[in-house]
Amino acid sequence: MPGRKERIINYFNHYLDERYNMPVARDFIDKQMHKRLPPHTGWPHVFGSLSLILFLSQIITGILLLIYYRPTPEEAHKSIQYITADVHFGWLYRQVHAWGATLMILAVILHMARTFFMGTYKKPRELTWVIGVIIFIVTIVFGFTGYLLPWNQLSYWATTVGTEISGAIPIVGPWMKTFILGSENVSGETLSRFFTVHVIILPWILFFLVAIHLVLMRSQNLATMEPVGEERPTPPECGIPFWPVHLAKEGCVTLIVLGILVTLSVLSPWEIGEPADPLQTPEAIKPEWYFLPTYQLLKYFTGPMGKILGIGVSMVPFVLLLVWPYLDRSKPRHPKQRPISTTIGVAALILALFFGVLGHFSESHLTLLGQTYEIDVYGVPHRIDRETAVQVGEETDHPEKGMHDQEHRTKNTF
Amino acid sequence: MPLSPEESTATRRGFLDWIIYSCSTILGGTIILPAVAYLWPVTKSGPVKVREEIGEAANWNIWGAKKVSVGNKPVLVIRTDKGFVAFSAVCTHLGCLVEFNPVKQNIICPCHAASFDIEGKVEGGPPPRPLAAYKVSEVQGKVFVST
Numbered sequence: 001m002p003g004r005k006e007r008i009i010n011y012f013n014h015y016l017d018e019r020y021n022m023p024v025a026r027d028f029i030d031k032q033m034h035k036r037l038p039p040h041t042g043w044p045h046v047f048g049s050l051s052l053i054l055f056l057s058q059i060i061t062g063i064l065l066l067i068y069y070r071p072t073p074e075e076a077h078k079s080i081q082y083i084t085a086d087v088h089f090g091w092l093y094r095q096v097h098a099w100g101a102t103l104m105i106l107a108v109i110l111h112m113a114r115t116f117f118m119g120t121y122k123k124p125r126e127l128t129w130v131i132g133v134i135i136f137i138v139t140i141v142f143g144f145t146g147y148l149l150p151w152n153q154l155s156y157w158a159t160t161v162g163t164e165i166s167g168a169i170p171i172v173g174p175w176m177k178t179f180i181l182g183s184e185n186v187s188g189e190t191l192s193r194f195f196t197v198h199v200i201i202l203p204w205i206l207f208f209l210v211a212i213h214l215v216l217m218r219s220q221n222l223a224t225m226e227p228v229g230e231e232r233p234t235p236p237e238c239g240i241p242f243w244p245v246h247l248a249k250e251g252c253v254t255l256i257v258l259g260i261l262v263t264l265s266v267l268s269p270w271e272i273g274e275p276a277d278p279l280q281t282p283e284a285i286k287p288e289w290y291f292l293p294t295y296q297l298l299k300y301f302t303g304p305m306g307k308i309l310g311i312g313v314s315m316v317p318f319v320l321l322l323v324w325p326y327l328d329r330s331k332p333r334h335p336k337q338r339p340i341s342t343t344i345g346v347a348a349l350i351l352a353l354f355f356g357v358l359g360h361f362s363e364s365h366l367t368l369l370g371q372t373y374e375i376d377v378y379g380v381p382h383r384i385d386r387e388t389a390v391q392v393g394e395e396t397d398h399p400e401k402g403m404h405d406q407e408h409r410t411k412n413t414f
Numbered sequence: 415m416p417l418s419p420e421e422s423t424a425t426r427r428g429f430l431d432w433i434i435y436s437c438s439t440i441l442g443g444t445i446i447l448p449a450v451a452y453l454w455p456v457t458k459s460g461p462v463k464v465r466e467e468i469g470e471a472a473n474w475n476i477w478g479a480k481k482v483s484v485g486n487k488p489v490l491v492i493r494t495d496k497g498f499v500a501f502s503a504v505c506t507h508l509g510c511l512v513e514f515n516p517v518k519q520n521i522i523c524p525c526h527a528a529s530f531d532i533e534g535k536v537e538g539g540p541p542p543r544p545l546a547a548y549k550v551s552e553v554q555g556k557v558f559v560s561t
C-alpha cells in the first residue's frame with residue numbers, strides 16, 4: 001500500500017499524463033539536469049549563474065521596495081527614509097538591493113572576463129557573446145536609472161552630469177538629452193521616466209536577453225579549450241555532470257555571495273543622503289564605481305571639442321566588446337596560445353582599474369606615511385605642507401596650476 | 415498566349431503579398447507613431463523674457479554674491495566693484511551649478527574644477543563656452559535680473 005505522499009504524487013503524475021505528452025517533457029528535463037559539461041568546467045564557470053541569481057535577488061528585493069517607494073520629487077526621498085526607518089526589515093531589502101546592484105555588475109564583469117580569456121566567444125558562439133555584452137550594458141543602465149530613485153543630492157547631480165554628456169553628441173545630442181530627461185533638466189519628469197525604465201522596461205528586456213543567452217549556451221554546450229574547428233566531442237564518461245557536480249559548486253558560491261550581501265548590508269550600509277536641491281551642487285560628486293573609469297577619462301578632454309572627443313573615446317571599449325568576435329577570428333582558445341588578445345584583455349582591465357583608482361582618489365585628500373597629499377582633478381598628488389597649509393607639491397607642467405589649492409574649496413558666502 | 419494556372423496564381427499571390435505587406439506597414443505606423451509622439455516631452459516655453467526683482471542694492475556688499483531662480487533658471491548675481499553682473503549658474507561643461515569664490519574673485523564649478531573670470535570667460539578647466547550673461551538693472555535701489 002503506497003504511503004500518503006506517494007499517492008499524492010501518483011495522482012498528479014496521472015493527471016498530467018492523461019492530458020499532456022509527459023514523456024517528452026520528463027526526457028527534456030532529465031537531459032538538461034544530467035547534461036555533461038566539458039572536463040575543464042570548474043569554479044571560473046560559476047559567474048554566469050551567479051549573475052542570474054543576483055538578477056533574481058534584484059527582482060525580488062526590487063518588487064518589495066516598490067510596495068513602499070513613491071516616484072515623485074516630493075515623496076521619493078521620504079519614502080526611502082520610511083522604508084529604512086519604519087517598514088519591518090525595510091532597511092535590509094533596501095541594502096540588499098543597493099549592494100546587489102554592485103555585486104551583480106561585478107559578477108557580470110567577472111563572467112565576461114572568464115569567457116574572454118577562455119576564448120569562448122569564437123565560432124560558433126559569437127552571438128552568445130554579443131548578447132552577453134548587451135546584457136552588460138543593460139545592467140549598467142539599470143544601475144544608472146536606479147541611482148536616481150532615492151532623489152538625493154548625489155543622485156540628482158550625478159544624473160545631471162551623466163545626462164549632459166549625451167547632450168554633447170553632435171546634432172542628435174540635445175534632442176536625446178531632452179528625451180531622456182523628459183524636460184530641459186533633471187526634474188519630476190526625469191524621475192518618472194527613470195522609474196518606468198528601471199522597474200518595467202529593463203527587467204523585461206533583461207529577462208528576454210538572459211533567456212536567449214541561456215538557450216544558446218545550453219544548445220551549443222560550453223566551449224572546450226580546443227581551437228575552433230578542432231573540437232572533439234567529449235566522451236560522456238569524461239564530462240562533468242551538471243547535476244550534481246556543477247550545480248553543487250554554483251550552490252556553494254550562491255550561499256557565499258548571499259552571506260557577503262547581508263554582511264555588507266549590515267556593516268557598510270548605503271546612506272540615504274540629503275534630499276536633492278536643484279539650486280545647490282555639492283562638492284566632489286562622484287559616480288558609482290563602475291562609471292569611475294569613464295568619469296575620469298572624460299576629464300582629460302577639455303576645450304571646445306573636448307566633450308565630443310571624450311564621448312567618442314569612452315564609447316570605444318563598448319564598441320570593441322560588441323564586435324570583438326568578428327575582429328578576432330583566430331582559431332586557438334587557450335589564453336597561452338593567443339598572446340595578443342590575452343595581452344589586450346589584461347591591458348584593458350589594468351587601464352580600467354588605473355582610471356578607476358585615479359577617479360576615486362581625484363579631488364580628495366590622502367594621508368600616506370604621515371604626509372598629506374591633495375589630489376587634483378587629474379589624479380596627480382600634490383604634497384601639502386601642514387604648518388603653512390601651502391602646497392609645495394611637485395608641481396608638474398599642468399596648465400591649471402594652482403587651481404587645486406585650498407581656497408578652491410572655500411564655500412561661497414553671501 | 416494564355417497564362418498557365420500556376421503562373422497566374424503566382425502573380426495573384428505576389429499581388430496579395432504586396433497588399434498585405436503595405437497594409438501591415440501602414441497599420442504598424444499608425445500604432446507606433448502616436449506612441450512615439452506620446453513619449454516626446456512637453457517642453458512648454460513660457461514667456462520669452464522674464465524680469466525679476468532679486469533684492470535691494472543697499473544691503474548688498476561689494477563682492478557679495480547671490481544664487482537666485484529667475485524664470486525657473488538658476489542665476490548667479492555678483493556685485494563687483496564696478497556694479498552688478500549676472501550669469502546663468504549652469505556650468506557650460508556638464509550642467510553643475512557654479513559658485514562665486516570671494517577669495518579669488520572668480521567663479522568656480524564644484525564638479526570638474528573649472529573656473530571662470532568675473533566676465534564669465536573660461537579661465538581653466540573643461541568648459542567649452544563662457545557662462546551665459548544676463549542683464550542686471552538697478553531701479554530705485556532695487557536690483558532686477560532679466561533673462
Ligand code: HEM
Pocket residue numbers: 055058059060061062063065066069080094097098100101102104105139140142143144146147148149150198199203270
Ligand atoms: C528587476 C527588478 C527591479 C526592480 C523592480 C527594482 C526597483 C527599484 C526601486 C523601487 C528602487 C528605489 C529604492 C531604493 O533606492 O532603495 C531601486 C533602486 C535601485 N536599483 Fe533597482 N530594481 C530592479 C532591478 C535592479 C537591477 C538589476 C539593478 C542593478 C544592476 C538595480 C539597481 C538599483 C540601484 C543602484 C538603486 C539605488 C539604490 C539606493 O540608492 O538605495 N535594480 N530599484
Ligand code: FES
Pocket residue numbers: 505506507508509510523524525526527528539540541
Ligand atoms: S560641470 Fe562644471 S566643470 Fe564640469
